[in-house]
Amino acid sequence: MAAIEHIYIDRAVTGQPQVNDIIERIDVRSSVIDHPDELYDKIRSSQDPVATGKKVLYLTNNRGGFIRKCPGTKNYTCCDYMILHIGTFCTMDCAYCILQSYFHPPVLQYFVNQQKMFDEIDEFLAARHYRRIGTGEYTDSMIWELWTDLSQKLIPRFSTQSHAVLELKTKTTFVHHIQGLRHNRRTILAWSVNTPMIIRHNERGTASLDARIDAAAQCQKWGYPLAFHFDPMVDYDDCLDDYRRVVDKIFSRIHPENIVWISLGTLRFMPDLKAVIQSRFPESKMIYGELVPGMDGKSRYLQQIRIDIYRAVLSAIRDHAADVTVYFCMENEHVWQKVFGFTTEDRGGLPHMLDQSAIKICQLDPDPLPRHKS
Numbered sequence: 001m002a003a004i005e006h007i008y009i010d011r012a013v014t015g016q017p018q019v020n021d022i023i024e025r026i027d028v029r030s031s032v033i034d035h036p037d038e039l040y041d042k043i044r045s046s047q048d049p050v051a052t053g054k055k056v057l058y059l060t061n062n063r064g065g066f067i068r069k070c071p072g073t074k075n076y077t078c079c080d081y082m083i084l085h086i087g088t089f090c091t092m093d094c095a096y097c098i099l100q101s102y103f104h105p106p107v108l109q110y111f112v113n114q115q116k117m118f119d120e121i122d123e124f125l126a127a128r129h130y131r132r133i134g135t136g137e138y139t140d141s142m143i144w145e146l147w148t149d150l151s152q153k154l155i156p157r158f159s160t161q162s163h164a165v166l167e168l169k170t171k172t173t174f175v176h177h178i179q180g181l182r183h184n185r186r187t188i189l190a191w192s193v194n195t196p197m198i199i200r201h202n203e204r205g206t207a208s209l210d211a212r213i214d215a216a217a218q219c220q221k222w223g224y225p226l227a228f229h230f231d232p233m234v235d236y237d238d239c240l241d242d243y244r245r246v247v248d249k250i251f252s253r254i255h256p257e258n259i260v261w262i263s264l265g266t267l268r269f270m271p272d273l274k275a276v277i278q279s280r281f282p283e284s285k286m287i288y289g290e291l292v293p294g295m296d297g298k299s300r301y302l303q304q305i306r307i308d309i310y311r312a313v314l315s316a317i318r319d320h321a322a323d324v325t326v327y328f329c330m331e332n333e334h335v336w337q338k339v340f341g342f343t344t345e346d347r348g349g350l351p352h353m354l355d356q357s358a359i360k361i362c363q364l365d366p367d368p369l370p371r372h373k374s
């Protein structure tokens with residue numbers, strides 16, 4: 001995990017207690033800047049802007065919305081997820097990370113105007129619809145545990161309502177601060193998992209698979225519901241055996257009744273990420289598989305390869321857990337039919353399927369207002 005070497009503070013947020021608190025905890029050089037371009041120019045002109053963007057922390061205000069709809073991908077079945085936009089980028093370094101080419105330039109950024117965030121959360125929760133929201137789309141949810149008390153504020157806030165769940169998704173083991181918090185099973189701790197081979201060659205600075213499962217087992221002991229995301233699954237010799245072993249390891253420690261959902265997704269990336277992977281991860285072989293452009297312009301495996309991987313992993317999961325909810329992140333209905341034997345429409349739609357699982361595992365109110373249509 002990259003260490004922060006310099007903190008840049010937006011002049012508009014200087015002196016705020018939260019800013020002072022973070023500066024004290026990180027204890028590196030800090031500078032006040034009037035405009036983010038001062039920082040962006042430094043990052044852009046460095047030899048490896050992605051690596052540089054992971055070593056500087058920019059503290060600023062979120063001037064847009066904290067709560068956003070997940071953009072999804074056109075032509076693929078979407079789960080109607082909401083994003084809680086706490087900050088951007090990550091101190092870990094995965095070859096396939098879309099954030100490397102998503103931000104121009106990529107910069108580790110944390111939003112400190114949290115009164116606005118909690119006002120938006122209050123409004124969001126007041127609607128009393130089933131909702132699933134997570135902080136792990138534009139960053140890793142738990143890297144911020146090292147320097148902030150964010151989870152210690154968010155988890156109790158979500159515990160006081162009964163129709164929405166907060167998902168904290170990570171590849172770290174930074175869970176010690178959430179022990180003893182009042183959560184009421186309304187916060188899901190989720191781990192992205194992969195085979196040890198993929199982790200070793202493509203996920204720099206992340207926790208090992210065993211360490212992630214240990215952390216999940218710890219959270220299970222504290223009563224938190226859990227989720228696992230097999231994403232991106234990569235096709236290589238013996239990958240099916242390796243993915244089966246990952247499944248077996250998870251179920252050797254985790255009870256199916258504590259798993260809200262497991263998502264499956266195979267490797268996919270926008271064409272401009274390929275050059276970034278080639279130059280930053282020359283040892284990675286993942287971009288050289290049988291990849292074709294999908295309906296959304298992203299490169300992905302041929303459909304039959306995807307189906308074969310999904311079938312193998314689903315079968316491994318079903319050997320341990322007949323009922324746990326498994327879904328695809330961004331797949332078409334034909335693949336759903338081929339792998340699961342039904343389409344999402346047959347089950348009332350993917351958002352409904354995931355809401356039902358949250359109702360059951362997170363013990364949500366079974367009778368809130370109808371789902372909000374946005």
Ligand code: SF4
Pocket residue numbers: 089090091092093094096097098099138139140171206
């Ligand atoms: S952990 Fe997630 S956010 Fe961080 S570099 Fe890896 S893929 Fe990107």
